[in-house]
Structure formats: structure tokens, C-alpha cells
Amino acid sequence: MKKAYKIDIDCANCAAKVEAAVNKLEGVKKCTVSFMTGKLTLETDSDDQTGIMKEVIKTAKKIEPDCEITAK
Amino acid sequence: MTKREKKDLARIIVSAALLIVINFIPVDGWVRFALYLVPYLIVGFEVLKKSAVNIAHGQVFDENFLMAVATIGAFAIGEYNEACFVMIFYEVGELFEHVAVGKSRKSIASLMDIRPDTANLERDGEIEEADPDEVEIGSVIVVRPGERVPIDGEIIEGETLLDTVALTGEAVPRSARAGDAIISGCVNLTATVRVRTTKEAGESTVAKILELVENSADNKAKSEDFITRFAKYYTPVVVIGAVLLAIVPSLFDGQWTKWIHQALTFLVISCPCALVLSVPLSFFGGIGGASKNGILIKGSNYLEALSKTSAAVFDKTGTLTKGEFAVQKVEPAGMTESELLELAAYAELDSSHPIAESIRAAYGGKIDRERVTEWKNEAGKGVTAVINGERVLCGNEKLLREAGIEVGRTGVHLARNGEYAGSIKISDSVKPGAREALEALGRGGVTTIMLTGDHRSAAEEIAAEVGIDEYHAELLPQDKVSKIEEIIEKYGKTGKVLFCGDGINDAPVLARADIGVAMGAMGSDAAIEASDVVLMDDKLEKLSKAIEISRKTNRIVTENIVFALAVKAVVLALGLFGAATMWEAVFADVGVLVLCILNAMRCLRFK
Numbered sequence: 033m034k035k036a037y038k039i040d041i042d043c044a045n046c047a048a049k050v051e052a053a054v055n056k057l058e059g060v061k062k063c064t065v066s067f068m069t070g071k072l073t074l075e076t077d078s079d080d081q082t083g084i085m086k087e088v089i090k091t092a093k094k095i096e097p098d099c100e101i102t103a104k
Numbered sequence: 105m106t107k108r109e110k111k112d113l114a115r116i117i118v119s120a121a122l123l124i125v126i127n128f129i130p131v132d133g134w135v136r137f138a139l140y141l142v143p144y145l146i147v148g149f150e151v152l153k154k155s156a157v158n159i160a161h162g163q164v165f166d167e168n169f170l171m172a173v174a175t176i177g178a179f180a181i182g183e184y185n186e187a188c189f190v191m192i193f194y195e196v197g198e199l200f201e202h203v204a205v206g207k208s209r210k211s212i213a214s215l216m217d218i219r220p221d222t223a224n225l226e227r228d229g230e231i232e233e234a235d236p237d238e239v240e241i242g243s244v245i246v247v248r249p250g251e252r253v254p255i256d257g258e259i260i261e262g263e264t265l266l267d268t269v270a271l272t273g274e275a276v277p278r279s280a281r282a283g284d285a286i287i288s289g290c291v292n293l294t295a296t297v298r299v300r301t302t303k304e305a306g307e308s309t310v311a312k313i314l315e316l317v318e319n320s321a322d323n324k325a326k327s328e329d330f331i332t333r334f335a336k337y338y339t340p341v342v343v344i345g346a347v348l349l350a351i352v353p354s355l356f357d358g359q360w361t362k363w364i365h366q367a368l369t370f371l372v373i374s375c376p377c378a379l380v381l382s383v384p385l386s387f388f389g390g391i392g393g394a395s396k397n398g399i400l401i402k403g404s405n406y407l408e409a410l411s412k413t414s415a416a417v418f419d420k421t422g423t424l425t426k427g428e429f430a431v432q433k434v435e436p437a438g439m440t441e442s443e444l445l446e447l448a449a450y451a452e453l454d455s456s457h458p459i460a461e462s463i464r465a466a467y468g469g470k471i472d473r474e475r476v477t478e479w480k481n482e483a484g485k486g487v488t489a490v491i492n493g494e495r496v497l498c499g500n501e502k503l504l505r506e507a508g509i510e511v512g513r514t515g516v517h518l519a520r521n522g523e524y525a526g527s528i529k530i531s532d533s534v535k536p537g538a539r540e541a542l543e544a545l546g547r548g549g550v551t552t553i554m555l556t557g558d559h560r561s562a563a564e565e566i567a568a569e570v571g572i573d574e575y576h577a578e579l580l581p582q583d584k585v586s587k588i589e590e591i592i593e594k595y596g597k598t599g600k601v602l603f604c605g606d607g608i609n610d611a612p613v614l615a616r617a618d619i620g621v622a623m624g625a626m627g628s629d630a631a632i633e634a635s636d637v638v639l640m641d642d643k644l645e646k647l648s649k650a651i652e653i654s655r656k657t658n659r660i661v662t663e664n665i666v667f668a669l670a671v672k673a674v675v676l677a678l679g680l681f682g683a684a685t686m687w688e689a690v691f692a693d694v695g696v697l698v699l700c701i702l703n704a705m706r707c708l709r710f711k
Contacts, residue, residue: 043201044381045167048332066321067381068209068388073322094161097154 033079039065039072039092040100050092050099057091059084072101105203112199116192119143123188140184148175148191165339167375174371178686181361190372190690197694201381204701208385208708212317212392218270218289219310223254226298236305245299247292255301256288256308262297266290271313272641273398289313312632316400320391321384323403327661331383335376342676346370349680362682369679372689373672382664382700389707390657398640399650406636409619410654413550414599416647417591419584419613420556420563422606423623424570424644425532429458431466435515436526444526448518450476450491451498459516459530486516494521514561531562538570541644546573548651553591555584555613584613592618604647606631621647657707664700671696 041047047067054063054074061075076084089101105113122143129139145152148171155168163169171194178187225234226244236254239245244260247253253266263281268274271289280286286299289310305311350367354360387404394401401407418424436444449467452460453476464471479489485506486499497503497519504510504517504524511517515527542552554575556563563577576587592601596618603610603617606624611634614620622631624642632638639646675692678684684692 043167043377044384045332045335045377048335048380052332052336064322064324066384068205068384069318069321070209071318071321073319095158095163097157097161 033081034073034075035081036104037072037074037085038102038104039070040102041065041067041070041092041096042098043067043096046096046099049095053091053095054088057084057087060088063088071104106206109199109202109206112195112202115147116195116199119147119188120192122146123185123192127185137179137184140179140188144175144179144184144188144191147188147195148172151191151194165343167377170339170343170371170374174368174686177364177368177371181365183365183686186686190686193690193694194372197377197697200694200698201377201701204705205381205385208389208392208705211708212388218252219314220252220254223305224248224251236308239301239305241301241304243301245301246296247286247299248296249292249294251292253286253288253290253292253299254308254310255299255305256303257286257299257301259284259286259297260300262295264295264297265293267293268641271309271398273396273646274641274643313395313400316402316632316638317391317395320401320403321388323405324384325387325404325408325661327408327658327665328383328387328404331376331379331665335380338376339374342370342374345676346374365685366679366682369684369686369689370676372686373675373679373693375693378693378697378700379665379668381697382668382704383661385701386657386661386664386704386707389704389709390653390660393657393708394650394653397646397649397653399646399653400632400638400640401650401654402636402638406619407654407657409600410602410637410651411658412599413548413602413619413651415551415553415591415595415601416545417553417555417588417601417603417617418572419603419605419610420554420558420566421532422642423604424534424538424554424572425566426535427532427606429462429530429532431462431528432531433529434466434526435529437524439525444518444528447491447496447520447525448498448516448528451487451489451496451518454479455481455487462530463516463528496520496525514559531565534566534569535642535644538644541648542570542572544645544648545651546571548648548655550651551595555579555587557581581610584610585616588613588616592616604644606642621650623647660703660707664703667703668696668700 041050044067047065051063051065054060059076059078061077064073074081074088092099092101126139131139151168152172155172158166158169171191175187175191178190220236222233223236223239224231224246225239226246231246239255245255259280259282261282265277266280267277268290271287277293288308346367349370350364354363387407390407391401421427434441434445445467448463450471452463453471475492477490479487481487482499482503485503486497489496497507498516501511501517504519507519507522509519509524511524511527515529517527518525545552551574552572554563554567554572556577557579558577560577563575567575579587588603595601600618602619602621603613604621604623605614606622611630614622614634619637620635621637621639622635623639637650671692675684675689679689
């Protein structure tokens with residue numbers, strides 16, 4: 033399943049780092065973070081993303097504590 | 105500016121003012137240190153806090169950490185002014201970055217603010233406001249003058265002018281009346297119309313366009329990937345360089361303070377922010393600027409590829425030509441021109457083929473059905489009929505050859521009672537502006553190629569008229585794909601091959617080309633779906649404009665990358681030899697950031 037989330041992040045470099053880190057998570061097929069549109073698109077194998085989103089948020093917070101990811 | 109940005113600005117101003125004042129206070133030792141700590145902490149507390157948190161998370165090489173180390177280092181060696189100045193300047197750069205990004209986001213958002221929130225739904229003779237998402241297909245909605253059309257549909261009552269500028273970039277309004285399709289996103293200008301919806305709001309043109317532009321940021325360009333990968337290595341390398349610069353020479357000459365001071369310069373310049381931001385910002389602006397012109401680009405990667413176009417391949421009918429057939433020449437044999445035309449019009453009275461329609465239109469007179477008997481359609485050949493008791497054949501060369509009459513290949517041929525009666529030449533007319541558009545492409549170094557299923561002679565005529573470089577005729581639909589592969593083989597070495605078609609019958613070719621461009625896409629989902637670049641109207645000059653925009657955007661991206669890297673390299677070199685201090689470093693770093701952002705914002709202003 034492919035789903036878009038809103039991501040509030042401060043700098044372009046951090047967005048790129050979050051993207052790279054999330055892509056390494058298990059169960060993530062593809063993740064793109066667009067700093068310009070403030071959007072995180074997550075493609076996963078399973079149809080339920082609630083579990084994996086917790087991991088994604090944890091990973092993102094580790095890189096940029098200020099960032100905020102919310103459902104669109 | 106947002107509230108947070110205003111707060112940041114206030115902190116910068118307060119600490120800068122304090123810093124100036126402190127410089128005039130004649131104190132020494134710990135008091136002096138404490139005094140300088142005030143402006144430093146006012147402006148830099150956030151940075152220090154963030155870097156502490158990030159270290160706890162194992163994130164060492166982020167810019168907060170680098171700035172923290174650089175400024176704390178400066179404090180340690182007694183360069184209080186420098187420490188404060190670097191932090192203030194760094195914050196100025198950050199603030200500028202936020203404002204610039206916010207501004208370009210906003211200007212794209214306003215560009216995309218073309219989806220109305222409500223629809224005037226007609227229910228039991230009453231009009232009520234409804235959420236467009238809840239309007240079912242086949243409902244009747246009312247669009248008043250000045251309102252935007254919320255859902256695609258068909259006008260059932262009223263006649264008006266529509267402003268399509270938000271969709272096509274075209275300023276001249278279109279007229280529309282009952283029976284015409286009406287596209288969401290247009291502004292109704294002159295009169296109230298009643299519309300029967302043909303799609304759901306989510307499937308309507310405006311929703312598709314917004315989705316497309318929003319998703320475009322997900323398809324990243326090569327230069328974007330390059331720069332993020334570069335940043336990943338750049339920062340650690342520079343930091344290691346700084347550590348070496350602080351330690352190695354000092355071991356020889358023992359001047360620790362001097363070398364540490366110089367190493368701090370490295371840390372200040374090690375932040376890759378200007379680079380990492382300016383590239384996507386430029387592409388984002390370029391995509392926004394293009395959509396303002398009615399050109400939708402599905403990703404930065406396509407915007408990048410467009411600039412490298414080496415060959416542009418066009419479908420003939422409907423792309424280079426209008427796709428409307430018209431009688432060009434009537435060549436009778438043994439009768440007058442008008443007699444031949446009348447005969448042809450009678451023969452074609454019931455045919456729905458566009459060529460038949462063009463013959464009837466050229467004849468223009470009334471057709472008396474009583475005079476036609478035994479009408480028969482011969483698929484792929486033409487028609488046979490008995491008109492006024494005379495046996496008439498009307499069709500292509502195959503039809504006449506079967507009757508034993510040898511004729512040339514092009515045109516519609518007629519025979520009466522077994523004798524050749526003449527032929528009618530029908531052709532599609534070239535789109536106005538096609539020649540100029542192809543010339544513009546040629547000037548940009550793009551080879552133009554035409555593909556068509558038509559006869560060679562018809563293709564040759566159109567090719568000469570529009571001034572195309574190369575053409576391939578008599579291609580069956582499946583041949584077009586192998587042809588485009590041949591072209592990619594030939595021109596792919598020097599650049600990208602673009603295919604431009606109407607997106608209806610050429611989806612496989614659109615998909616096979618490096619860049620598929622669908623034109624005249626207003627209301628055609630298939631075209632939007634199948635292509636990489638969508639031209640909202642069917643004007644060819646939009647294609648050269650798209651390439652122009654992409655070249656400009658890519659030029660700006662290259663300028664930014666080269667400029668930022670060059671400045672950083674120079675400052676690193678100067679720092680190595682002790683010619684640059686932290687003052688110059690932070691000035692260069694923030695200066696590069698500001699200039700790159702300003703340069704990137706030019707993409708947005710493409711007219």
C-alpha cells in the first residue's frame with residue numbers, strides 16, 4: 033500500500049537523511065520525503081501501516097527531534 | 105513571516121545589538137566571558153540544545169553539532185566576538201532559508217488553489233451548497249459567473265465564456281454552450297450554466313492535476329540524488345579534515361591555538377545545507393513555473409530529462425495537424441468539379457468516417473435520400489451505391505482496382521458505371537504555429553521526427569509544410585513502438601528521445617519513449633495517465649516552452665552546485681593556509697546559501 037503523510041521538518045538535508053533511514057526499515061518498500069511539499073510517501077508490503085508508522089516516526093525523531101509526522 | 109520566524113528574527117536582532125554594545129564595555133577576564141555568553145546563548149541556545157539531543161541519538165554530523173563545536177571552540181580559545189558572530193550569522197541563514205521555502209511553497213499553493221470547496225447542487229428544484237466529493241455522477245450542478253467549475257460535466261443549459269488560464273496558461277476565454285463538455289478548474293465568466301456531472305470530484309480534471317503536481321516531488325532528479333549522496337560524505341570528510349588540521353601541524357610547531365582556530369573554519373564551512381536545499385527548490389520552482397504555463401511535469405527527473413532532449417518524435421494526426429480533414433482539391437474526369445463533389449457527397453451520405461464528413465461539408469448542399477439506393481459500406485475500401493440509377497464507386501485505390509480501374513494511391517476515387525470519374529484530395533491541415541514551434545526546437549538543437557500511418561505522399565506533404573527533419577510513413581500502430589526503439593538507438597546516445605502524441609492511441613509509444621508528452625489533455629484521463637509531461641492544450645509551442653523551462657531550471661541547478669562547491673573549496677583552501685578565519689567562513693557559507701536560494705527562486709518566475 034502507498035500512503036502519504038504530512039511531515040513537518042526543518043531542513044532539506046534532514047529530510048534526505050530521514051528518507052534514507054526509513055528506506056532501511058524492515059517492511060518498507062519505498063519511502064520518499066519531499067522537503068518542498070512537506071510530504072512523506074510510504075509504500076509498504078502490508079496494507080496496514082499503523083504499526084510501521086510508529087517505527088517510521090521513531091526513526092525520524094531520532095534524526096530530527098523537532099520533526100512532526102501526521103496523517104494527511 | 106510566521107510567528108516562529110518573527111521570534112527568530114527578534115533573537116538575532118537583540119543578540120547582534122548586545123554584541124555591539126559589549127564591545128564597548130571595558131572589562132576583562134571572567135566578566136567579559138560572562139557578558140559575551142549572553143548574546144551567544146540568546147541566539148544559539150536552540151542550536152546547542154538540538155546538538156546535545158542529537159548526540160544522545162547518535163547523530164553526530166549534523167549542522168547543529170558542527171556549529172556548536174565551532175563556536176564553543178572559538179570561545180575556548182578566547183575568540184568571543186567570532187563565536188557570537190558565527191552563531192548570529194548562521195541563524196540569519198537559517199531564517200532566510202525558512203522564509204524562502206515558505207514563500208515558494210505558498211506561491212505554488214496559490215497556483216494550485218484551483219479546486220473549489222463547494223458545488224451548487226440542484227436537488228428537487230432547489231439549489232443547495234454541497235461538498236464536491238459528495239456529488240454523484242449525473243447530478244445537476246449550477247455554476248454562476250465568477251465561480252470555478254468544481255466537477256467535470258456537460259452543460260445542459262446556458263451559454264458562457266470559460267477562463268481556462270489556470271489549466272492551460274491560455275488567456276483567451278473559450279466559449280461553451282449546451283452540449284459542450286465543461287472541465288473542472290475553469291472559471292465561468294459571463295453567464296450561469298447548468299451542468300450535468302460526468303465524473304466524481306476525485307476523478308475530475310482538477311483533482312488529477314493537483315495530484316500530479318503534488319506527487320511530482322516524489323520523482324527525484326539525478327542531480328538531487330547526487331547532492332544528497334554528496335552531502336552524506338562531504339560533511340564527515342571535512343570534519344575529519346578539521347581534526348587533522350588541528351592536530352597534525354600542532355605536533356610539529358606546538359602552536360595549538362593557531363591551528364585549532366584554523367580548523368574551526370573547516371567546521372563552519374562543512375554544512376552542506378545550501379546545496380541540499382537549492383537543488384530541490386529549483387526543481388520545485390521549475391515544475392511550478394511550468395504548471396503556470398499549462399505544462400504539467402510529473403517529476404524532477406522528467407524536468408531534468410527534458411533539458412537533454414536530442415530528438416522530438418511527433419505523431420502526425422492530431423499532433424502536428426489539426427486532426428480535422430478538409431477537401432483540398434477536386435480533380436474530375438469528364439464532369440465538372442461540383443458534379444463530382446455532389447456525386448461523392450451522395451455516395452458518402454451515411455458514412456461516419458471523418459473523410460466522408462469532410463466531403464459532405466465541402467458539398468454543403470442538401471442530400472435527397474430518395475435518389476440513393478443499394479448503399480453499401482465496404483470496410484477499409486469505401487462505399488458502393490446506385491445514385492440516380494447509375495452505379496457509383498467511391499473509395500480508395502483498392503476499391504477501384506477490384507472493379508478493374510487503375511488509379512493513383514492518394515485521395516478518394518470515384519467511378520460511375522465502371523468508368524473513372526475523378527478523385528478528391530482530402531488532407532488534414534497543419535496546426536497554426538506548428539512550423540514556428542518546430543523551428544524553435546531545431547534552434548535548440550533538437551532533431552524533429554514525424555511518425556504516421558498515412559501514405560508516404562501525404563506524409564511528405566505535411567513534413568514539407570511544417571519543416572520536419574525526418575519522417576517515417578505507412579506505419580501500423582505496432583510499428584510505431586519498434587520505430588521509436590530504432591530512434592532511441594540512434595539518438596539516445598546524445599540525449600533523450602521525446603515522443604509527443606495525443607495520448608489516445610499511442611499509449612505504448614508514450615511509455616516507450618524516454619519522455620512521453622501528451623497534448624490536448626484537457627479532460628482526457630488516459631493521456632494524463634500514460635505520459636510523463638502533459639500539455640493541457642494542444643499548442644505545439646508549449647513543447648518548446650517546456651524544454652526552455654527545463655533548460656533554465658537545469659542551468660540554475662548547475663550554477664548553484666558549481667558556485668556552492670567552488671566557494672566552499674576556496675574557503676577550505678584559504679583556511680588550510682590560515683588565510684581565512686571563521687568570519688570569512690560563515691560569511692561565505694551563509695552568503696552562498698542566500699545566493700543559491702535567490703537563484704533557485706528564479707525558476708518560479710518563469711513567464
